[in-house]
Amino acid sequence: MGYRFRDLTAACQDDWRAYIEHDFVRALGAGTLEADAFRHYLQQDYLFLIHFARAYALAAYKSRDLDELRQAFDGLKTILDVELDLHRGFCRDWGISESDLAALPESRATLAYTRYVLDAGSRGDLLDLRIALAPCLVGYGEIAGWLAAQPFTLRGDANPYEPWIAMYEGDDFQAAMRAEIAWLDARLAEVTPARFEQLARLFRDATRLEIDFWQMGLDRAD
């Protein structure tokens, strides 16, 4: 007992590192990611974000007090106003039109990940849902920090993916990530070993689905 968030990453260390240090991430940092791979990722991420916005709406429904309700609302609002804004900027720069986005077929990796998280949340309680959402929120924050510390990462205008790194490295995003870890730490402190095992499985599955999402981008998989 007395678990913390870091026990979740420790419980799936290999998968967690494979997600954070994925080849897609490395190429993004080095500025060498092929435009087609990024375009495919970007298009699927648009569909992903719509379903993740629904997952935050589900988190609102599963909330038991005003703080939790507000946190869910903030997550939903961040997706709609911040994440999708970054997205729109990239879509403009990479030549993806609104009508391209409207006509997109959903890839298997997008389907699997988003519906997995929604199912975890429908079946379980708010802790299940927020654990299933954690690889997304905490992972992208950790990826930005990891990239910033790598010698191969190219910073500034020379890297077309600089805005991507800068957004997740930024104070607002890092603060949201820390707040989520603090909430998870407080909740995990109270769970039994059997419950922790359940939650660790959810966390590991969502981490594996994040790995598949990167790989889908590299492979342009449908």
Ligand SMILES: Cc1ncc(C[n+]2csc(CCO)c2C)c(N)n1
């Ligand atoms: C596959 C995939 N995983 C994570 C994110 C990042 N992200 C999406 S929603 C959200 C929480 C609210 O900001 C975060 C961090 C992404 N864009 N695409």
